[in-house]
Amino acid sequence: MNYPNGIKREFKNIKTYGNRGMNLEQDLNDTNTYYLNSDIAVIHKKPTPITVNKVDFKSRNDAVIKEAHFIIPSTTDYNGVYKGKYIDFEAKETKSLTSFPLSNIHKHQIEHLKKIYKCDGIGFIIVRFVKLNKTYLLFINDLISFIDNNTRVSIPLSYFEEKAYIIKEGFNPRLDYLKIIDNIIN
Numbered sequence: 001m002n003y004p005n006g007i008k009r010e011f012k013n014i015k016t017y018g019n020r021g022m023n024l025e026q027d028l029n030d031t032n033t034y035y036l037n038s039d040i041a042v043i044h045k046k047p048t049p050i051t052v053n054k055v056d057f058k059s060r061n062d063a064v065i066k067e068a069h070f071i072i073p074s075t076t077d078y079n080g081v082y083k084g085k086y087i088d089f090e091a092k093e094t095k096s097l098t099s100f101p102l103s104n105i106h107k108h109q110i111e112h113l114k115k116i117y118k119c120d121g122i123g124f125i126i127v128r129f130v131k132l133n134k135t136y137l138l139f140i141n142d143l144i145s146f147i148d149n150n151t152r153v154s155i156p157l158s159y160f161e162e163k164a165y166i167i168k169e170g171f172n173p174r175l176d177y178l179k180i181i182d183n184i185i186n
Helices: 017-022 024-037 107-118 140-149 157-163 178-185
Strands: 042-045 050-057 063-070 078-082 085-094 099-101 122-129 134-139 154-156
Touching (some): 024 122, 085 099, 099 157, 134 140, 154 157
Antiparallel strands (some): 078 085, 122 134
């Protein structure tokens, strides 16, 4: 596209209806920013714990990490507080039309969410079926129930349809998952 002043702009990163499902993390970050700015909840994405081994210092403002490694496995993606309750969750995407592979969520993440649940916190996973453009919230107790009672290596879509809650997309907030939490708290 050419603007009147002669500047050419290419719009490669336009978010279209067709690729909305590829941005679950961004949708959640936008949602959490809305919650924070509206004084609804304080929920943040956790940083991945790394140790920096090598940095290139061209100048103080242009430091670039050249080499790093993970310190310990990260727990889950997001945590915070809502209406006095601790919330902790993992967000995942799958391109499968029929199931969510359990290999997408690590054992230490499941164990972490179990501990949250045992301490009366609210733990869950949010799973987006990208090709179906459907996003579900599955509470940790239902995830554990599935794992304990099945030998499958994936959770079928039908289990999400039966046990999980669909998160409807909107403008602001983008993915209002706290509406589901409200139903559980009340």
